[in-house]
Amino acid sequence: MANLDSDTITVTAPNGEDLVVAVKISGRAKRVGLRLDPAGDRAVLTVPWGAPLDRAVRFAQDQAGWLARNLAKQPQRIAFEDGAVIPMLGREIRVRHRPDQRRGVWLQGGEATLDGAPLPELCVSGEADHLARRVTDWLKRRAREEISPRARAHARALDRRVAKISIRDTTSRWGSCSSRAGLSFSWRLVLAPEDVLDYVCAHEAAHLVEMNHSPAFWRLVGDLVGDWEPHRRWLKRHGAELHRYG
Ligand SMILES: [Zn+2]
Numbered sequence: 001m002a003n004l005d006s007d008t009i010t011v012t013a014p015n016g017e018d019l020v021v022a023v024k025i026s027g028r029a030k031r032v033g034l035r036l037d038p039a040g041d042r043a044v045l046t047v048p049w050g051a052p053l054d055r056a057v058r059f060a061q062d063q064a065g066w067l068a069r070n071l072a073k074q075p076q077r078i079a080f081e082d083g084a085v086i087p088m089l090g091r092e093i094r095v096r097h098r099p100d101q102r103r104g105v106w107l108q109g110g111e112a113t114l115d116g117a118p119l120p121e122l123c124v125s126g127e128a129d130h131l132a133r134r135v136t137d138w139l140k141r142r143a144r145e146e147i148s149p150r151a152r153a154h155a156r157a158l159d160r161r162v163a164k165i166s167i168r169d170t171t172s173r174w175g176s177c178s179s180r181a182g183l184s185f186s187w188r189l190v191l192a193p194e195d196v197l198d199y200v201c202a203h204e205a206a207h208l209v210e211m212n213h214s215p216a217f218w219r220l221v222g223d224l225v226g227d228w229e230p231h232r233r234w235l236k237r238h239g240a241e242l243h244r245y246g
Contacts, residue, residue, distance in 0.1 A: 009045065011061045013068035021045045021060050021067070023053075032056045034063050036070060038171045038243040041077050043067050078245050080135040082128075085119065086245055088139070089146065090193035094119040095135055101125040105138040136187075136246050143167050143190035150198055151183050154205035154224050162208070171243065174235060175200045177207035188242040192234070199231035 010018045021034070021043040032055070033046045047056040060067075078084055082097035093107065103125050110120030122138070124131050144167045155162045166184035170176075175185045183204045189197045202224035210217035221228045 009057055009060060011057075011064040011067070014065045015068065017068065019043065019064060019067055019071065023047060023056075025049055032059050034060055034067065036074065038240055041071070041074060041244075043071070075241065075244055080132040080246050082131070086122070086135075086139075087191050087242075088142070089190060089197065090195075092119050093122045095131070096121045096123045097128060097131055098123045098125050099127065105134050132246060139190055140167055140187040143185070143187040146190055146194075146197055147185050147201055150201040151185070151205055154202045155208055157224060158205060158209050158220060160205070160208040162205070174239070175204040177204045177211070179211070181208055183208075188245070191242045191245060192238070195225075196231045196234050199225050199228050200235075202228070 007023050009021050009023055011021055013019055022037075022045065024044055024046050025048075026046050027049045029046045029048045031048060032051060035044055035046070036042065037044050043060075045056060045060045047053060078086070080086070080095060082095060084095045085092050086095065091110075093110075101123070103123075105122065105124050107120055107122050109118060111117070122135065124134050124138075126134065144165070147167065148165050151165055152162050161181060162183055163181040164183070166182065167187045168184050169188070170184070170186045173186070174189060175183065177183050185200065185204070189200055199221075202221050206217055206220040206224065209220055218228070225231070
């Protein structure tokens with residue numbers, strides 16, 4: 001049985017487990033669809049605007065076996081909490097809660113010693129309740145520090161100006177470029193290797209010249225960062241993993 005309640009429904013997996021599915025009414029969707037969200041820990045049922053909801057719910061229930069199998073296969077979410085290891089610009093850092101300190105959020109250590117090289121620690125003072133938010137805020141700030149100068153430099157190399165740079169928590173795109181020369185980026189790019197982040201900056205800057213993905217566009221990207229294909233492939237292969245954090 002599937003129960004409809006506001007914006008989520010519950011469907012029953014073959015093993016009897018209840019699975020929560022978010023319902024998204026979409027003006028753009030042409031047909032009913034069921035997918036996992038980019039973080040892979042939640043199912044989303046897309047229903048075209050005006051389509052009969054009971055049919056869509058039945059469709060989700062029919063797919064419950066598929067859904068349960070795929071949810072089970074997904075990597076676990078990694079919460080920002082004491083001890084968590086987070087990738088950042090191709091390195092790893094470890095979150096450390098420092099409730100006794102009053103310094104905010106700071107990165108320390110990571111220097112190699114005779115005993116090896118411990119992970120740098122991202123120390124977070126304050127209450128445990130605020131730790132995840134403070135880590136996220138810090139990473140967003142770092143993302144802006146990394147992305148802004150790169151995107152602007154790439155734009156300059158193409159003789160273009162960036163009107164505005166926004167850092168967002170987008171789930172479907174790593175970056176975008178508006179017709180008014182505004183570039184936006186996902187803060188999660190700071191979790192990717194540096195070259196990959198730089199490639200996305202170049203990609204969006206190149207859209208200031210070519211608002212398409214034509215061969216001319218890719219030539220510009222190549223002029224800016226050289227061989228871009230490995231970076232694009234990296235995002236295809238590992239992009240979803242970056243949504244597991246936080
Ligand atoms: Zn593009």
